[in-house]
Amino acid sequence: QVQLVESGGGLVPAGGSLRLSxxxxxxxxxxYAVGWFRQAPGKERELVALIIYSSGGTYYAxxxxxxxxISRDNAPNTVYLQMNSLKPEDTxxxxxxxxxxxxxxxxxxxxxxxxxxxxxxxx
Numbered sequence: 417q418v419q420l421v422e423s424g425g426g427l428v429p430a431g432g433s434l435r436l437s438x439x440x441x442x443x444x445x446x447x448y449a450v451g452w453f454r455q456a457p458g459k460e461r462e463l464v465a466l467i468i469y470s471s472g473g474t475y476y477a478x479x480x481x482x483x484x485x486i487s488r489d490n491a492p493n494t495v496y497l498q499m500n501s502l503k504p505e506d507t508x509x510x511x512x513x514x515x516x517x518x519x520x521x522x523x524x525x526x527x528x529x530x531x532x533x534x535x536x537x538x539x
Contacts, residue, residue: 418443418528420512425533433500436533438512440493443528445469449518450495451526452486454508454535464510466521467495475522502537509534 424436438450451466465476465486474486485498495512510533513526520526 418514420514420528420530422510422512422530422533425510425535427536427538428502429538430503432502432537433498434502434535436497436499436510436512436535438495438497438530440514443493445488445493445495445514448514448516449521450488450512450514451521452484452495452497452510452512453524454506454510455532456505456508459508461511461524463522463524464497466518468518469495475518499535502535504537504539507536 419441421439421441428434449466449468452464453461454464455461463477464480465484467474467486467488469488483501488495512530514528515521515526
């Protein structure tokens, strides 16, 4: 049973940067799409970005591209989310997820989810 483990969250001032990591423990990202989602208090979960692990192809939600960059590292099975120019409205719990279908992942459907890592941006 694969476990997705996120790390890298924390408290940063507005304008700061963070890099989140998602590791597949007991499994692999090969043949999967991997996405980063976030959920702020009182709001619905939203897709930030996803990556097709085998090809490196990426997709970003409309408001995310430019400040956020998703990437992968084949060894170990790790997907990153580089977040720059952070704003207070980026405060949320960030989860990674994987699914064999990028289409399903774009809709928020995934076969595996991580527990999440908290990102807090102070004004």
